[in-house]
Amino acid sequence: AWLREYDGGRSFYTALGHTEAAYSDPLFRRHLLKGLEWAAGGLDPFVESGFPFITTTVDAEGMAPFMPERNLAVRGIALQLGKGAYASFDPDLLRMSAGWTGDFVSMSTMAQVSYDQPNNKQNEIPRVLGQPVFGTGMYPGWMGAAPTFSDPRPPGPNPDDPGRGPIDRVQGRWNGIHMVGDRAVLSYTVQGTDVLEQPGSVAVNGEVGITRTVQTEATARPLTLVAAEVRNAATAEQSSNAVVLEHSAAPDTVTAVGVVQPPEGATLQAVDGRYVTFRLPNDAPAATFRLVLWTGPRTALPAFRSMLNGPVDSIDASDEGTARWPRVVHTRGEVAPDTSAFVTDELSLPLPNPWNRNVRAADLDFFDGGDRAAVVTFSGDVWLVSGINQRLERLRWKRFASGLYEPLSLSIVDGAIYVYGREGIVRLHDQDGDGEADFYENFSNRIIQSNETREWPLDMVPRPEGGFFLSMGGALNAGPRTEASKEAVPGFRVGSSHAGSVTQVSADGDSIRVVADGFREPYLGTYPASGFLTASDQQGNFVPSTPIYVVREGGYYGVPASTQRAGAPPDPEPPLTWIPHQVDPSGASQLWVTSDRMGPMSGAMMHFSYTRPGPFHVYMDTTQTPWQGGVSPLAGEYTVPTSKGQVNPGDGQVYVAGFQVWGSQAEKVSSLLRVRYTGQPSGQPTLARAGRQGVILRFEQPLDPETATNARNYGVRRWNYQRTAQYGSGHFTLDGSPGEDKLPVAAAHLSEDQTAVLLVVPDMQRVMQIGINYAITAADGTALDAPVYLTLNEARPLDLDAAGFGNVDWQQDLQQAPDLMASTAAAEALAPTAKRGRHIYQEVGCVTCHALDGAQQVGPPLNNLFGADRPLQSGETVVADAAYLERSIWAPSSQLVAGYEANMPAYEGILSAAEVESLILFMKSLATDAPSEAR
Numbered sequence: 001a002w003l004r005e006y007d008g009g010r011s012f013y014t015a016l017g018h019t020e021a022a023y024s025d026p027l028f029r030r031h032l033l034k035g036l037e038w039a040a041g042g043l044d045p046f047v048e049s050g051f052p053f054i055t056t057t058v059d060a061e062g063m064a065p066f067m068p069e070r071n072l073a074v075r076g077i078a079l080q081l082g083k084g085a086y087a088s089f090d091p092d093l094l095r096m097s098a099g100w101t102g103d104f105v106s107m108s109t110m111a112q113v114s115y116d117q118p119n120n121k122q123n124e125i126p127r128v129l130g131q132p133v134f135g136t137g138m139y140p141g142w143m144g145a146a147p148t149f150s151d152p153r154p155p156g157p158n159p160d161d162p163g164r165g166p167i168d169r170v171q172g173r174w175n176g177i178h179m180v181g182d183r184a185v186l187s188y189t190v191q192g193t194d195v196l197e198q199p200g201s202v203a204v205n206g207e208v209g210i211t212r213t214v215q216t217e218a219t220a221r222p223l224t225l226v227a228a229e230v231r232n233a234a235t236a237e238q239s240s241n242a243v244v245l246e247h248s249a250a251p252d253t254v255t256a257v258g259v260v261q262p263p264e265g266a267t268l269q270a271v272d273g274r275y276v277t278f279r280l281p282n283d284a285p286a287a288t289f290r291l292v293l294w295t296g297p298r299t300a301l302p303a304f305r306s307m308l309n310g311p312v313d314s315i316d317a318s319d320e321g322t323a324r325w326p327r328v329v330h331t332r333g334e335v336a337p338d339t340s341a342f343v344t345d346e347l348s349l350p351l352p353n354p355w356n357r358n359v360r361a362a363d364l365d366f367f368d369g370g371d372r373a374a375v376v377t378f379s380g381d382v383w384l385v386s387g388i389n390q391r392l393e394r395l396r397w398k399r400f401a402s403g404l405y406e407p408l409s410l411s412i413v414d415g416a417i418y419v420y421g422r423e424g425i426v427r428l429h430d431q432d433g434d435g436e437a438d439f440y441e442n443f444s445n446r447i448i449q450s451n452e453t454r455e456w457p458l459d460m461v462p463r464p465e466g467g468f469f470l471s472m473g474g475a476l477n478a479g480p481r482t483e484a485s486k487e488a489v490p491g492f493r494v495g496s497s498h499a500g501s502v503t504q505v506s507a508d509g510d511s512i513r514v515v516a517d518g519f520r521e522p523y524l525g526t527y528p529a530s531g532f533l534t535a536s537d538q539q540g541n542f543v544p545s546t547p548i549y550v551v552r553e554g555g556y557y558g559v560p561a562s563t564q565r566a567g568a569p570p571d572p573e574p575p576l577t578w579i580p581h582q583v584d585p586s587g588a589s590q591l592w593v594t595s596d597r598m599g600p601m602s603g604a605m606m607h608f609s610y611t612r613p614g615p616f617h618v619y620m621d622t623t624q625t626p627w628q629g630g631v632s633p634l635a636g637e638y639t640v641p642t643s644k645g646q647v648n649p650g651d652g653q654v655y656v657a658g659f660q661v662w663g664s665q666a667e668k669v670s671s672l673l674r675v676r677y678t679g680q681p682s683g684q685p686t687l688a689r690a691g692r693q694g695v696i697l698r699f700e701q702p703l704d705p706e707t708a709t710n711a712r713n714y715g716v717r718r719w720n721y722q723r724t725a726q727y728g729s730g731h732f733t734l735d736g737s738p739g740e741d742k743l744p745v746a747a748a749h750l751s752e753d754q755t756a757v758l759l760v761v762p763d764m765q766r767v768m769q770i771g772i773n774y775a776i777t778a779a780d781g782t783a784l785d786a787p788v789y790l791t792l793n794e795a796r797p798l799d800l801d802a803a804g805f806g807n808v809d810w811q812q813d814l815q816q817a818p819d820l821m822a823s824t825a826a827a828e829a830l831a832p833t834a835k836r837g838r839h840i841y842q843e844v845g846c847v848t849c850h851a852l853d854g855a856q857q858v859g860p861p862l863n864n865l866f867g868a869d870r871p872l873q874s875g876e877t878v879v880a881d882a883a884y885l886e887r888s889i890w891a892p893s894s895q896l897v898a899g900y901e902a903n904m905p906a907y908e909g910i911l912s913a914a915e916v917e918s919l920i921l922f923m924k925s926l927a928t929d930a931p932s933e934a935r
Contacts, residue, residue, distance in 0.1 A: 044356035046107045046115045046379065048402070050324065052184040053079050053177065054380065055405035055423050056109055057451065058088040059127045060098035060135055065249040066230050066295075068137035072125075073097040074163040074451050075405065075423045077177070078105050079184055083208050085201035086130065091174035091423070091445065092166045093151075094188050095141025095226065096199070099210040099293055102130030110453060110661065111378050111406045115358055118669045119662045121858075123453055124480045133210050134228040134255060134293045140167055142190040145222035147277060149229075156448060157564065158494035160484040165448035165496075169510065176426070176441040178317040179324075185317050193219050196315045202292065207303040209294035215315045218286050225278045227257045227268075227291055236270035241308060243270045244301070255295045256304045261312040263287035288314045319431070319438035325399035329353045333392025341599060341682035342636050347655070347672035350383065350397035357381065357399075360659035360670040363644040365412040370650020374417050375672065378659055380404035382419060382428065382437070385672075390651070392674075401428050401437035409460035409644070411468070420460035420470060422449050425509065444509030447472060450496035453479035459524040459589055459644075464531050466507025469515070471522040471535065474500035474562045478901045490725040491541025491902065492561035500562020502535060502551055518557040518569060523643075525590025525605065534576070536587035536607060539905060544721030544729030545769070546587040547575035548607055548618060550627055558723060576620060577629045577791040578721065578769050579607075581728060581905055582844045584631075586611040586663065588643040590618065597652030599677040600686045600700045606654065607631060608645055613658065613666045614638040615645070615675065619688045619790075623799070630688050630770075630790030640671040653677065663849055663858045683784045687756070688772075690790045691798035692764050693810045694745075695772060698756035698803075699784060707776040708757050711745040715773040716761055718743060719909065727893060728905025734767065738909035747813040751804030754779070758798075758805045760813040765795045832914050837922025840915050849904065852926065859904060860897055866924040871898045885920045 047054060058076030060067065073090035076097060081087060087099040107113070108124040139149045152171070153164040166174060175187035178196075186197040196215040201208055214225070233245040233255075242258035257276040259268045265281035266289070278291060290312045294304045329350035336343035349359045360378045367373065372386045382401040387394050400417075407421030417428045417437075424445030428437040447470055449455065454476035460468050475495025477487055486494040501517040502524065521538040533551040537543050542559045549557060550573075556563060558572035579587065588608040593601045605618040615638075616631040641658035648655055659670035687698035695716070707713055719740040721729040733741050746760040759772075770790040777783055800808060840846070841862075849858035868880050873896045878884055887894060889911065892904035907916070 042352060042356055043116050043358050046112050047104060048355065048357075049080070050182060051080070051402055052179070052182055053077050054403045055421070056105065056112075056126050058097065058105060059125045060088065060100075060132070063098070063100070063128055063132040063135070065232065066247045066255065067098075067132050067135040068229050068231065070138050070162070071097055071135050072138075072162045072451065074449055075445070077184075077186070079199050080104070081199055081201040081210060083201040083203045085133070085208050085210050087199050087210055088128070089186055089199070090141070091188070091442065092164070093138070093140050094167065094172045094174060094190065095136045095139070096212060098128060098135045099133040100128055100130040101133060101208050104129060109406060111380065114661050115379060118660045121662050125451070125453070125482060133295045134257075136226050136229050138162060139226070140171065141226050142172055142195075143224045143226070144191065145224065145279070147224045147226065147271065147275070149226075149275060156450065156496050158450070158484065158486050160486070161450045161452075161494070161496070162484065163448060163450035163496055166445050174442045174445060176439060178319065179438045179440070180317060180319050181322045185315055187317070190223055191221060193217050193223060196317055198315050202307045204303040204306045205300070207294065207296050207300050209292045209304060209307045212291040212293070213288065213312060213315060214291065215288040216280065216284075216286060219280050219282065219284045222282050223280045225280075225291075226275060227278055228255060228276045228293060229274060230255050230276070231274065233273050236273045238268075238270055241268065242305070243268055243276045245270065245273075245276070246298070252298050253295065254298050254301065256293070256301065258292045258304065258308045260290040260292065260308050260310070262289050288312050321432055321434050323434045323436055325355065325436065327354050329397040331395045331397065333395055335390075335392055336637070336676070338678040338680065340635060341678060341680045341684075342601075342634060343676050343678055344636050344638060345392060345674040345676055346639070347385070347388070347392060347395060347674065349671055353397070355399070359383065361657040361672055362408045362659060363410040364655060364657045364672065365410055365646050366648050366650070366655075367412060367415065368649065370648040373655070374400065374410055374412060375657065376404070376407050376410040376419050378406060378408070378661075380407060380421070382410070382417065384435070388648070388650070398435055400430075400435070401440065403440075406457075408456065408458055411460060411462050413462050418443060418460070418468070420457055420468075422457055424449075425460065425468065425470075425505065444505050444512065446505065446510070446512040447503060448496040448498045450475060450499065451482060451484060452476075452493055452495050452499075455495045455499050456521070458522060461524045461526040461533075462528070463504070463526075464529060467505045467509070469524055469526060469533055470503045470505060471519070471524050472496070472498045472501055472503070473521045474519060474559055476520075476540070478903070488561035489541070491727065492559070494561070497564050500559055502533070514564075515553060516551050516555040516557065517563040517565075518555075518559045518572065519562055520559050522557075523587065523589040524551075525592065525607075527592045528594060534590050534605070536590065538586050539581050539728045540903065541725055541727050542723060544723050545581050546579040546584045548577050548579070548587070548590065548629075548631070549573060549575050572723070574626055574793050575791060576627055577618070577631055577789070579616070579631055579789055580769060580771065582910070583633065583787075583789060584609040584612055584616070589645070591645040591647070591654065593647060593654060595647050595652035597677065598654065599679065600682050600684055601634070601654075601677070606634070606645060608642045608656065608658075610641045610643050610658065611664050612638075613640065613642040613664055615642060615654075615656070617684055619685075621689050624794070624796055626793045628690075628791050628793040630690070630788055632684055632688065632786045632788045634675075634684060635786065636675065638673065639667045640669070640673060641666045642673070645675075681778060681780065681782050683782060683786050685786065685788060688788045688790060689798060690764065690770055690792045692795045693758070693798050693800065694761035694764060695759040695770070695790070696756055696798060696803050696805075697759070697772070697774075697788065698751075699778065700755070701782070702754040702779040703750060703757060703784075704777045704779050704781075705750055705754065708750050709748045710776075711748045711759075713774055713776050714745045714748060714759055716743040716745060716759065717741065717771045718767045718769060720768045726906065727902050730906045730908030731769075731910050734765070740909065747810075749805055749808045752806075753804055756804060758800070758803070758808060758810070760808075760810045762814050764792065767792050832917035832921055834918070834921040834925040836915075837918035837920070840911070840919055841922060844907070844911065846919070859900060862923050863926045866920075866927045872896060873898050882920050885923060886916055889916050889919065
């Protein structure tokens with residue numbers, strides 16, 4: 001960190017033998033600085049020994065012959081019970097799915113494997129690592145008087161997937177977790193009866209049992225708790241307070257379940273010689289009892305019976321001032337100089353901190369006043385940060401919550417913090433006022449999460465009527481394959497009934513409905529006052545490039561694997577705009593800038609890009625239907641991935657959160673940024689609109705007439721995409737051939753107020769993408785050159801009178817240049833070179849997925865690739881010669897390398913043959929045995 005501040009890492013770099021010339025390479029420097037920053041972390045393990053739980057998928061299948069055959073808790077609460085004992089509670093089925101001793105759970109989800117390796121995405125389903133004590137199968141943990149050991153939930157699109165969501169609310173509801181010191185108290189309701197449960201452990205003579213202390217209200221009907229299932233039990237011995245089942249595979253081993261202080265009329269019994277149940281009678285009074293579960297040698301049964309001694313105290317769910325993280329971490333932000341209209345200030349994260357905890361900011365929101373915010377991390381923590389002011393000189397960070405499951409969204413509504421992760425929506429409460437959450441309330445778990453690890457809970461935005469809109473990613477065919485995994489269409493597996501959808505959660509959290517579906521990876525945005533909803537998606541199979549949609553009730557958005565409609569889905573809704581993949585490879589959320597202090601962005605919509613990174617100004621033409629629009633990238637320094645943003649109600653500026661897992665061009669792993677308007681002139685168009693006559697670009701300041709009216713200062717291209725099952729799309733002209741149409745600008749006219757320009761362009765017609773480049777100046781000499789990308793869903797007439805071009809005879813402009821279309825020549829072809837290939841590598845986005853230093857990213861590293869043997873997924877091996885590399889660029893999915901996914905778009909119509917040859921020459925220059933002049 002000192003070296004980075006001292007000279008940007010130059011001294012460290014040269015000490016390793018790199019040349020001063022190499023330091024000038026921005027890619028090399030970026031990876032070095034990222035490595036310096038990450039190496040300084042000194043992180044402790046993902047699982048903290050002093051915190052009682054984490055939420056994670058828990059796979060306990062096949063642990064032992066006596067354990068249930070199917071036993072996977074998609075939203076398991078993995079509990080640390082002390083004395084080397086652990087348990088997993090399944091809140092969807094209200095069951096204690098497994099208990100064990102020894103080692104914990106393999107930390108292998110995406111958040112866990114990337115915790116200290118930001119580019120590691122080789123995730124697996126977490127498995128129990130210790131020795132089993134007990135388990136229950138895929139059925140509710142509580143039932144009525146006559147238990148049935150089957151899953152009552154309706155199967156999802158994949159009937160073999162265990163992720164079916166919560167049981168019916170009439171049968172039971174998960175309420176949440178009370179934090180009491182270093183213990184977790186579980187709260188749920190069973191058929192109208194409120195239950196508190198405190199899991200724990202007990203040790204006698206070296207034997208460890210797992211305890212379940214349960215406190216129930218008076219029952220209105222008989223209730224049955226399923227304590228354990230022992231497959232193929234040889235015998236079942238039953239006494240007044242214990243059941244002992246002998247294992248048939250190991251007769252000297254038994255599983256024992258005992259009860260301490262049972263209420264009157266309650267019975268502990270073995271059912272079918274396999275299941276151990278505890279039944280509470282009808283109209284039983286409020287009671288507190290304890291179950292003890294143990295597995296071990298028959299000779300140690302006396303130790304188990306000793307575990308049944310002692311009183312059972314009532315459960316106290318309050319947490320009176322027991323602070324787990326009392327220390328506050330202070331950081332100092334970095335305020336950028338006012339060198340342009342928009343600058344980015346950095347709110348330094350609490351790294352390092354007393355708990356050696358990594359902090360990867362996923363989302364943020366503000367409390368009233370704007371000087372305090374809540375930040376959620378991908379690792380499952382929530383931090384409170386205060387001291388947010390103009391100078392950022394003393395930020396104070398306080399840990400507030402932990403143990404959440406890969407959360408990506410946070411909202412503050414009426415002062416309460418809501419977090420959306422794989423467990424659903426959790427509302428956090430600080431009931432004793434010590435600055436830390438002590439009740440993790442289940443606000444809503446009605447959204448169904450499958451076991452597919454690439455089915456992400458992506459975004460949550462509040463509704464003005466109460467409740468939330470949620471988005472769930474499609475079940476991408478990229479995560480670990482399980483026995484339940486089934487492929488649906490190219491690029492997708494069969495996920496849950498909410499995969500790839502936008503849903504609406506009611507104000508009370510108890511109901512959910514699908515608003516729209518057919519998405520791949522949707523991120524949301526909403527106008528707070530009206531609930532007007534937008535969504536982006538990410539290029540991939542069936543998504544040819546990055547779109548921004550207006551989400552319509554009942555809309556379908558193009559991915560057949562992400563819809564539950566009967567029969568063939570309708571035609572996809574057209575997007576408000578497409579964005580070229582090379583401009584925004586990975587779109588994220590949108591934000592309405594509900595502030596009058598953001599200059600030309602005030603009242604406008606921002607779209608965030610994870611990969612680029614940075615925000616875009618979104619232009620919307622809502623004068624007629626279908627709506628259409630475009631984007632222009634907002635200039636600025638964005639050192640971290642930009643995924644989620646919020647307007648600070650205090651200073652009116654936009655604050656952005658983001659973190660890196662893989663595939664971003666950002667320099668840093670994570671931070672918080674403030675996008676601040678300085679009052680200086682902006683080069684961004686405030687309006688961009690296309691129509692029959694051409695294109696209107698409007699700016700916030702008067703334009704220089706000489707440069708603005710010179711048609712040679714503008715370039716216009718157009719192309720279509722093809723929505724297919726292939727990953728992404730090339731560029732195609734209107735006649736369907738690969739490539740782009742270059743359109744001439746017949747004339748450029750200045751508006752009456754001299755702040756807008758009309759580009760008269762011939763042959764304007766419906767097209768998916770228009771790219772506009774220009775190089776003009778404002779009247780004060782400011783250079784204006786921000787590119788604009790538009791979509792023309794309909795080539796309807798522009799209202800020239802309203803735009804200040806009432807005196808323009810655009811038809812005469814076209815008549816004076818009848819040969820413009822024919823005379824527009826292609827750009828001069830340049831000779832292929834390795835140097836040009838390096839430029840193309842950066843310009844078209846290869847840098848996002850392919851490292852030059854051997855690092856494993858989304859795609860294979862390029863150093864030493866040329867001439868190397870490449871093992872393919874088909875089992876054969878090929879040599880990466882020029883012909884192979886050319887095929888891999890034109891048709892990336894045709895010869896997939898083993899260990900990599902089909903997630904590279906085709907570059908047909910995007911790169912010329914000469915540009916592809918330049919890329920191959922560049923890759924050849926990276927080989928170890930390449931001549932020095934090539935390198």
